[in-house]
Amino acid sequence: xxxxxxxxxxxxxxxxxxxxxxxxxxxxxxxxxxxxxxxxxxxxxxxxxxxxxxxxxxxxxxxxxxxxxxxxxxxxxxxxxxxxxxxxxxxxxxxxxxxxxxxxxxxxxxxxxx
Amino acid sequence: xxxxxxxxxxxxxxxxxxxxxxxxxxxxxxxxxxxxxxxxxxxxxxxxxxxxxxxxxxxxxxxxxxxxxxxxxxxxxxxxxxxxxxxxxxxxxxxxxxxxxxxxxxxxxxxxxx
Numbered sequence: 001x002x003x004x005x006x007x008x009x010x011x012x013x014x015x016x017x018x019x020x021x022x023x024x025x026x027x028x029x030x031x032x033x034x035x036x037x038x039x040x041x042x043x044x045x046x047x048x049x050x051x052x053x054x055x056x057x058x059x060x061x062x063x064x065x066x067x068x069x070x071x072x073x074x075x076x077x078x079x080x081x082x083x084x085x086x087x088x089x090x091x092x093x094x095x096x097x098x099x100x101x102x103x104x105x106x107x108x109x110x111x112x113x114x
Numbered sequence: 115x116x117x118x119x120x121x122x123x124x125x126x127x128x129x130x131x132x133x134x135x136x137x138x139x140x141x142x143x144x145x146x147x148x149x150x151x152x153x154x155x156x157x158x159x160x161x162x163x164x165x166x167x168x169x170x171x172x173x174x175x176x177x178x179x180x181x182x183x184x185x186x187x188x189x190x191x192x193x194x195x196x197x198x199x200x201x202x203x204x205x206x207x208x209x210x211x212x213x214x215x216x217x218x219x220x221x222x223x224x225x226x227x228x
Binding site: 003004031033042043045048050056059091093095100101102103104105106107108 | 146148150155156157158159160163204208209213214215216218219220221
């Protein structure tokens with residue numbers, strides 16, 4: 001079946017611009033996660049959505065970062081007023097019900113802030 | 115808080131020789147450990163998962179890992195490397211109190227020489 005999909009695959013933007021990154025989880029998966037993978041920092045947890053519960057936003061690095069999940073499916077990660085240090089690969093993952101430690105990852109969006 | 119240490123940032127082997135990628139964990143919880151693989155420009159793929167049912171875990175593509183509590187280790191092995199195994203490998207701890215916040219090691223880049 002279809003895996004987690006993310007768009008765009010690459011995004012180049014100028015410092016100060018806003019960007020939106022999209023994630024389509026695997027159908028039927030109730031949990032969705034965003035991670036950031038950057039050189040020197042490895043993989044960092046950003047945010048976790050589970051059904052209709054309030055998301056765990058504890059990993060978001062600043063208030064310039066926000067995420068939504070509409071209808072329990074598609075999610076959008078928004079970065080406002082991008083900075084060069086935001087350059088990274090942003091990975092989305094999803095999990096089936098009851099298996100939040102088993103996460104299936106998308107191919108990621110490579111963000112470059114000039 | 116749990117942490118994961120991958121002891122080698124880069125491992126180079128010849129095709130047909132054994133692979134050993136080392137990982138130590140420090141979770142204070144009963145560990146839930148994983149190995150993920152990331153091929154260039156691809157998403158993370160789950161190789162195998164340890165959940166205390168058996169200390170030797172078999173994964174995809176001929177990989178396996180052995181959980182050794184006395185050594186707090188979860189090393190990944192494969193008897194015979196193939197060129198297609200060249201990728202980055204991540205040891206992951208999913209046993210934090212939240213269960214869904216995965217803690218990633220820094221990664222080990224595996225190079226396979228012909």
